[in-house]
Amino acid sequence: MKFMLLIMNGDPNNPPARETDYPAIFAQFQKLTGDLQAQGKFLHSARLRPETRTVRVGPDGSRTVTDGPFLETKEIVGGYFLIECPSEAEALEWAKKFPPFFNVQARQVWEM
């Protein structure tokens, strides 16, 4: 089973990440990558820049490019890990290992 672990930024209920926390955060992400790779469970990951443009579709099918995300939530996807693991429970165990400043949303990939 493949899972996409979406790293969510911006929930005001999360502990705030300070500048001084960043080296430890990056080290933790690198360790996660290494641990997943060691178990053959790492597929892909990326960190996304916060700037967003959206190609919006109107009801008539017309398209407009706007600045900012379409989704009007406080949280945005800051990055992701795509992993291969045997169960949702295990995917959630991995999600718990992420740095403690972000909510992590686990979404299963639709096998086609």
Next chain:
Amino acid sequence: MKYMLLIVGGDPTLPQPTEAQMGSMMAQFEQIGADLSTQGKMVHSARLRPNAEAKTVKVGSDGKRVIVDGPFTETKEAVGGYYLGDFVSEADAIEWARKFPPFFHIEVRQVWEM
């Protein structure tokens, strides 16, 4: 330059694909993947199972983790899948984002080169 094209579905102001349109919609997604591959721009893509099935590991202000059902966002719209591509510019990424089936908005996000 790598960009992630996030496919946002579920906007109630847009027409929803009918059963008959689903087939051509999937074909359109496949065509986009094939065209990106032909041009050497395809990195990865996936379709995600419905947002309603999401589980979220939430972190409280005390650092404690709780698993909750759902994405915990209050919008109907949700990321349904993505294409990660290697484009020559943001304008190029946006041009590709315009080619998607007209039932989805596409968020264009640049990958942070590390």
